[in-house]
Amino acid sequence: ILNVEQSPQSLHVQEGDSTNFTCSFPSSNFYALHWYRWETAKSPEALFVMTLNGDEKKKGRISATLNTKEGYSYLYIKGSQPEDSATYLCAGNNAGNMLTFGGGTRLMVKP
Amino acid sequence: DGGITQSPKYLFRKEGQNVTLSCEQNLNHDAMYWYRQDPGQGLRLIYYSQIVNDFQKGDIAEGYSVSREKKESFPLTVTSAQKNPTAFYLCASSARTGLNTGELFFGEGSRLTVL
Numbered sequence: 001i002l003n004v005e006q007s008p009q010s011l012h013v014q015e016g017d018s019t020n021f022t023c024s025f026p027s028s029n030f031y032a033l034h035w036y037r038w039e040t041a042k043s044p045e046a047l048f049v050m051t052l053n054g055d056e057k058k059k060g061r062i063s064a065t066l067n068t069k070e071g072y073s074y075l076y077i078k079g080s081q082p083e084d085s086a087t088y089l090c091a092g093n094n095a096g097n098m099l100t101f102g103g104g105t106r107l108m109v110k111p
Numbered sequence: 112d113g114g115i116t117q118s119p120k121y122l123f124r125k126e127g128q129n130v131t132l133s134c135e136q137n138l139n140h141d142a143m144y145w146y147r148q149d150p151g152q153g154l155r156l157i158y159y160s161q162i163v164n165d166f167q168k169g170d171i172a173e174g175y176s177v178s179r180e181k182k183e184s185f186p187l188t189v190t191s192a193q194k195n196p197t198a199f200y201l202c203a204s205s206a207r208t209g210l211n212t213g214e215l216f217f218g219e220g221s222r223l224t225v226l
Contacts, residue, residue: 001170004153031210036217043115044201046214089154093210098169101146101153 002026004092006102013080014110020076021105023090027071034099035064035075036089044089047075080109113138117202117218124189124196124225132187132221134202142208143185144215147171148199157200160185161208189223197225 004025013019025033032051038044048057053068061078077084085108091101115136124130136143142161146154156169160179174193179185185204189196200221205212 006153009151032212034214036215041219043217043219044215045217049214051211091154095210098156098159099212099215101155103151103153 002092002094002097002100004090004100004102006088006090006105008105009103010106010108012108012110015080015082017080017109018076018078019080019107020074021088021107023073023075023092023102025071025073025090025092026094027068029094029096030068030071031093031095032099033066033068033073034091035073036091037086038089038104039086047088075105077107080107082109082111085109115202115204115216115218117200117221120219120221122221122223124223126225127191129188129190130196130223132189132200132202132223134185134187134218135183136185136204136216137183138204138206138216139182140204140206140216141182142205142212143179144203144205145169145175145177145185145187146201146203148201148220154201157187196223198223 035047036044048064050066055066066073087104087106091099093099118133144159145157158177160166176188202218203215
């Protein structure tokens with residue numbers, strides 16, 4: 001089982017603040033890194049799937065970077081809004097392992 | 112609308128009873144997965160199937176069984192052998208299999224409580 005860790009576990013920010021969280025994973029034989037947003041009472045939805053070292057992806061105010069050599073990915077949210085409140089999951093896999101999820105970062109944005 | 116449908120949303124079971132959770136997809140995806148979530152933990156893989164009539168154990172398969180008789184359907188049975196069955200169960204699918212699955216598509220989950 002791959003060891004995928006996310007930090008922080010939870011985060012409270014004010015509306016308008018920018019924020020970021022971290023996903024770390026073993027760098028050996030890395031294959032792919034996924035980010036999902038999971039709103040309460042809904043299904044998790046994919047934000048990004050990244051495979052290449054140095055990848056940067058953006059969707060609206062949310063962006064992510066990937067460093068496969070050191071084994072981490074950052075998720076950034078610019079100008080947080082209350083609708084960004086959700087649990088953000090990352091998942092990684094390497095050769096020989098199925099996708100393994102981290103414990104998630106729960107973000108709460110106060111209006 | 113294309114997607115994944117899980118049922119039931121909530122299920123109560125007495126100890127010693129088997130229960131089956133339904134997962135249906137109309138995305139024409141080859142691969143389907145079952146995950147379990149416990150408070151404070153990440154999603155853990157129970158079983159997955161890459162093709163009809165074939166499935167493999169995930170990280171926590173003990174006490175569970177699955178079948179994949181149709182591409183659209185991947186039911187999960189929680190047997191009486193599962194020691195801590197109370198949990199939230201998520202079904203997912205992906206268009207591709209193996210290492211390069213692409214994004215997963217999830218259902219809304221089923222919450223099982225054992226009384």
